[in-house]
Amino acid sequence: MEVHRCRFVDYVPSAINALAFAPNTARPVLACGRANGDIELWNPKHEWTLEKVIPGGKNTSVEALAWAHQTVLTEDEDFWDSEKEKQAAIKKLTKTPPRLFSAGLNAVVTEWDLTSLKPKRSVDSHGGAVWCMATNNANTVLAVGCEDGCVRLFDIADGEFAFIRSFDKQRTRILSLAWSQDDKTMVTGSANSSIYKWDVEQGRVVSRMTVERVPGEDTLVWAVKILSTGDIVSGDSLGHVKIWDGATTTMVQSFSSHGADVLCLAIGRDGTTVFSSGVDRKCNQYRLVDQPAPKKTGKGGKNGTINGKTEMVTKWVLSGSRRFHSHDVRAMAMDESRNVDALVSGGVDVSMVVCTASQFTDINQRRIPYVPQRPVISISKSTRLMLCRQANGIKVWRLGKSASPIQPFSDFEIGAHMDLIEPQQAILEMNFRDDRNLTASAMSEDGHWIAVADIEEVKLFRIDENPSLPGQLVVKKQKSFPGVRGTGAHLLAFTPDNSRLVVASTDSTVVIVDISQWESKKFDVLAKFSQHRGSGGKAAGSMDVDGEEQEVTGGDGHVETIISMAVSADGQWLATGDTKNRIFVFNLDTVQHHATLPTFDAPLTALQFHPSSPVLVIPTASNVFYVFNVETRLMSDWSREYSSDKTFPTKFLAFKDKIQGVAFNPARKHTLMVWGANYMCHVDLTLGVGDRNAALSVGKRKRDEQIKAERRKQQRERRMMKYAENGTLSAPDLENGEAVVVLEKKNGKKVRKVLTDDFMEKREAEVNFQVLHKFQPLMFVDFLDDNSLVVVELPFVKILSSLPPSYYRASYGT
Structure with a gap:
C-alpha cells in the first residue's frame, strides 16, 4: 500500500490557560480555555470525550472560567402557595443546564450559549483586563478580579447577568480570588505581595496577609483557595505555597517546594488535600496528617507526651511530587465526585493531563491527545x-x-x-x-x-x-x-x-x-x-431503522449541537448526528427525511459512508462501531452479531484514544479502517471478530506471501519431526501433513488435537482487528485511490519548536 505521510501541515494547538469543572449538582463536564479564545467541553465518561468547542477570536484569550448551576431558590418563603409548588420549582432549577462564563484580557465577561456555541450575553468589566473569576457557593453571584485593583460582583441568580457593585479599590491588580464556604467572606491575591480578606456585604478589607518579597520587587500571589476548614492556601511568584489560619489570618506553614512561580492550586472537598503547580512543571501534593507533638521543655518534660500518652498534632506535609508537563503549568482542576476522581492540569505544552486524584502518586497519568478531535x-x-x-x-x-x-507493494517492508x-x-x-x-x-x-x-x-x-x-x-x-x-x-x-x-x-x-x-x-x-431542533416531523414513507414506526420529533424536543455529518459517495444520502446521539438520515434526491437511527449509550465520534454502497459506519466513544444500510434502514448482519462491547476484542476496546474517523480502501470493498490519535485498525467485515483476547499489532515484517508460507512450512516440519521423535505420530502422518497430538487438560482429561497444514492460517484468521501504531499522532486518515493512503501526522517535536523555552535551573556541579 502506498502511504502519503504528511508532516508538513502548519497546525499548532493553543496553550491551555484555564480549567474548570461544572458543579457537582450537574453532570460532569470540564471546560478548557485556550490562549486563542477557544473553550473545549470535555466529558470524563468513556476516557474523556470532547463534546463541543466554543470558538474564540482575535484578542480573546481565556484567562478565567467559571460554572454556575443554581439549585437554591432566591424568593422568600411567602412567595410559594404550597410546599409542593416550591419543590417543583427546586426540581426545575436542578434540571436546568449549568451556565458557563469566561473572561480574559479584553476586559469582557461573557456567558455562552452551550448549544449554538455563541456568546449569550457579554458585559464590560469596567476595570480593564480580568485576571480571575469565581462564583459563590450558592451560584448566585459572580466575582471578577480586574486590572484596576477592584473586585466586581455580578448578579447571576435566576438567569440574570447584571452588575451589582464594586469592592473598595486597591492600588494593584487582582490576580486570584476565592469564596468562603458561607459566601460571607472572600480572599484575593494581589500583585503587591499581599493577600486580602474581604467582607462581602460591606465590600471592605477586614484583614491583610503579607508574603515574602525580594528587595525592590513585589511578589505576585497567583493563586488563592479557601479550604472547607476555613484555612487559606496561597501560591506566589517566589515558588512558595503557604497555609494561613482563616480566623486569625496568621501563617501556619510555608513550603518552598517549587523552583519558580506557583501559578495554580487545586483543593480537596474535605480540606485535607492540596495540589500545586507552576512554572517549574512540578505537580506537588500536600496532605494534612497527624504527627507527634514537638518536644516539651521544662522540668520533667518529655517528647510529645502527656500523662504517658503521645500528644498528636495535625500538620501539612509534602506527600508527593510528579512532573507531567514539559512547560509551564497554568491551570489545574479537580473533581472528586461522580466517579470522576480526576486531577486535570494543562499549560503551555498544549496537552491536558489527567491523573487519579485519590491515588496521585501510585497511578500513571493519562495524556489527552493534542491533535484536533x-x-x-x-x-x-x-x-x-x-x-x-x-x-x-x-x-x-x-x-x-x-x-x-518496480515491485508489488506486498514486497516492501512497512515504512519503506x-x-x-x-x-x-x-x-x-x-x-x-x-x-x-x-x-x-x-x-x-x-x-x-x-x-x-x-x-x-x-x-x-x-x-x-x-x-x-x-x-x-x-x-x-x-x-x-x-x-x-x-x-x-x-x-x-x-x-x-x-x-x-x-x-x-x-x-x-x-x-x-x-x-x-x-x-x-x-x-x-x-x-x-429541523430534526436536530426537535421539530420537522417525519417525511411521508420514512421509518426508523429495523422497521419500528414511531413519531419523529427529534427526541424530547431539545435543540442540540450538530457535531458530525457525512455525505454518501453517490450524493444520495446525508447523515447528521448531534450531541444527544440523535442520528438522522436524509435523502438528497427527494430532499426529505429518510430515517432516524437508534440512540447509542456512548457518544458518537464520527460518521462515514462506504464509497460504493449505501452503508453508514458509526464509531462511538466506547470504540464500538456500528454498520447500517441506510437504504433498507437495517443494521448489517455483521453489526447485529458483533457490534457490542461484549464481542469486540478487549484490547481494542481498552484503547484510551477514541475512534476519530473511518476510511475505506476502494481496492478492498469489504474492509474498513478505523483510526484514532495513535493507531489505525483494519477490519474485514466478511470475517467474524475472532479471538476476543487478540488484536494483531502489525509491525515491520515481510509481506511476501511466499516467504510467509515457506516460514510456516519450516516451522511445521520442525514441529512434526519433534512429534515423530517422541513417538506421538507415525511417518505416514508426516507425509500427509497431519499430526495427531495428545493434550492433557487441567481437569486431567486427555484430548486428541489435530494439527494440519493450515494451522497457522487458521490462527491468523482468528485475529480480524489488525492494529498499526507506526503513524502517530494522527490528524487525518483517508484513501485517495486504490491502495493509496493519506496520513497526516502532528509530531510533538514540531510543536516544541514553536513553544518558548521551558524553565531550567542548573544544579550544583552541572
Missing part, C-alpha cells in the same frame, strides 16, 4: 488536493507523486521510502480579517469550491486557474451567496457532484444550498431540516 482537514481525491483549517485561515496543498514501484517525482506543494493560503475563529471548512471534489464558516456567517469561494498565467490560481468570493442568512455553521460539506453545499448551522438546522447556478449568481436554498 474534530476534523480540520479535507481532501479532493480526484485532484489530489488537501485543505487544512487554522484559527483564522486555510491552506491548500497539492500532494506529491512517487515513482512507479519511495522516491518522489513530484514533491508536495502549497498552492493556496487564505487569511481572514474577521475577529472570530473559523468553525468549519470544506473543499469540493473538483477542487473549484472552498467554503469556510464561523459562528456568524458562511463564505463561499470559487477557485480557478488563471488562463493567462498557468499555475496561478484566481480566488473569487461569491458575494451573492446568501449563506444561511444570519447564522454561521458548525459543519460544512459539498456533495460529490459539486452542485450542492450542505450547511449544519449554529441554530442546529441542516440547510441544502444549490450552487450549480453560480455563474448567474443564483444560490437557491433547496431544503431546511
